[in-house]
Amino acid sequence: MSLIQLQNVSKRYAEVTALDRVSVDVQTGEMLGIIGHSGAGKSTLLRMINGLEQPTDGEVFIRGKNIAHLSKSDLRKLRSKIGMIFQHFNLLSSRTVYQNIAFPMQIVGRKKSEIALRVEELLDRVGLTDKRNAYPSQLSGGQKQRVGIARALANQPQIVLCDEATSALDPATTDSILQLIQEINRETGITFVFITHEMSVVEKVCSHVAVLEAGNIVETGNVADVFSNPQHDVTQSFLGLKPKKGGDRNVS
Numbered sequence: 580m581s582l583i584q585l586q587n588v589s590k591r592y593a594e595v596t597a598l599d600r601v602s603v604d605v606q607t608g609e610m611l612g613i614i615g616h617s618g619a620g621k622s623t624l625l626r627m628i629n630g631l632e633q634p635t636d637g638e639v640f641i642r643g644k645n646i647a648h649l650s651k652s653d654l655r656k657l658r659s660k661i662g663m664i665f666q667h668f669n670l671l672s673s674r675t676v677y678q679n680i681a682f683p684m685q686i687v688g689r690k691k692s693e694i695a696l697r698v699e700e701l702l703d704r705v706g707l708t709d710k711r712n713a714y715p716s717q718l719s720g721g722q723k724q725r726v727g728i729a730r731a732l733a734n735q736p737q738i739v740l741c742d743e744a745t746s747a748l749d750p751a752t753t754d755s756i757l758q759l760i761q762e763i764n765r766e767t768g769i770t771f772v773f774i775t776h777e778m779s780v781v782e783k784v785c786s787h788v789a790v791l792e793a794g795n796i797v798e799t800g801n802v803a804d805v806f807s808n809p810q811h812d813v814t815q816s817f818l819g820l821k822p823k824k825g826g827d828r829n830v831s
Contacts, residue, residue, distance in 0.1 A: 580643050582607045582770050583628055583738065588637035590623050590794075597623040599794040600637065605787075607737075608768045610761075612781035612802070614817060615791035621774045624791065625740055628772065629661045630654050642737070659687050662731030662769075666743035668723040670715040676702070676726050677711040683733040701729035705759065721752035728759065732769075741773045745780060757784050778817045782806065790814045 583605035590598040598620045605611050615621050626632040627639050630646050639646050641657060649657060670679050680701055684694045702708045705725040715723055724744065731739050741760070745753040761784050764771055773780060781788050781802060789799040790813055798811040809815045 581605060581640070582609075582642060583772070584640040585624075585627065586638045586640070588624075588627060588634045588639060590620075590627065590632060591635045596794050598627070598634075601791075601794070601796050603789060603796065603799075605770060605772060607770055608764070609787060610764055610771045610773070610785045612773045612775060612785035612788045613791055614775055614778060614781055614788060615813075616776060618793075619791040620794040621776075621791055622742065623794075625742055625772070625774050628738070629663065629740060630658055659683075659734050660736045660738065662734070662736040662739040664724070664727050664731050664739060664741045664744040666747055668715070668720075668727050668747075670723060670726055670730075672715050675712050675714055676707060676718070679715070679726055680729045680733055683730060687734060697733060698729075701732055704732075704763070705729045719752075720748050721755060724748065724752075724756050725759070728756070728763070732763070736769060738770045738772065741771060741775075743775055744773070746775070746777065753780075754783075760784060790817070 581604040583603070585601055585603040588598055588601045589596065601624065613621055613624060623632060627634060633647055644657070646654060646657065671682065674682065677698055680698045681694050684697060702711055705728055707722060707725055707729070710718065710722060715726070718726070745756055748756060757780065760771060763769060773785060775781065785802050787800065788802050788805050789796050790811060792813045798805060798809065798814045805814060806818065809818055809820065815821070
């Protein structure tokens with residue numbers, strides 16, 4: 580059974596179709612990259628997975644459960660097991676690093692002693708033990724994103740959704756963040772879904788890729804296969820390839 584499954588999902592806002600009959604399967608432990616230009620429907624797709632949006636048509640299943648059929652209580656429980664890492668970190672400026680990481684656990688009512696143990700474990704995991712009492716304004720971009728990663732892991736999620744998680748970072752910091760995420764995936768088996776417009780992110784960390792254009796998935800598959808033989812013009816453009824007449828391609 581797929582951990583995440585979207586079946587013919589469409590989402591319409593008045594006259595705008597954000598997603599059009601999209602189907603995606605994500606297996607446990609997979610690192611899926613969903614790549615597309617601005618306005619392709621990436622953020623809408625992400626909001627479908629974490630239950631913030633309901634499809635106009637089609638169905639979304641998490642662990643075999645149709646999330647449209649869940650009670651509000653069950654949906655809250657499900658969403659507590661889906662972590663989020665954001666482009667602009669979304670840290671609480673008035674809270675310390677420790678308090679930011681603790682916050683998701685406080686929301687679900689975990690004991691103080693449990694929270695303290697988990698926060699210390701996560702601070703060590705992301706390399707910020709010495710920053711526990713610092714505030715976000717005192718951190719670099721990479722450190723802020725490490726706090727964001729720790730916070731996303733706080734409630735021991737099965738799924739972590741990364742919304743352009745490295746696009747606000749410089750290349751060296753991006754590499755260190757992606758390496759950390761890869762290590763977490765290997766050690767925990769957590770499933771990661773990356774929303775990005777950067778093919779380099781997909782290339783470095785993802786096992787599978789889905790290319791989204793104008794609300795449609797135009798190409799999907801194993802990263803190595805898609806990168807070595809891209810079939811769609813959009814995929815080719817992301818890879819810097821330009822189709823010749825007759826279908827041949829050159830690097831532009």
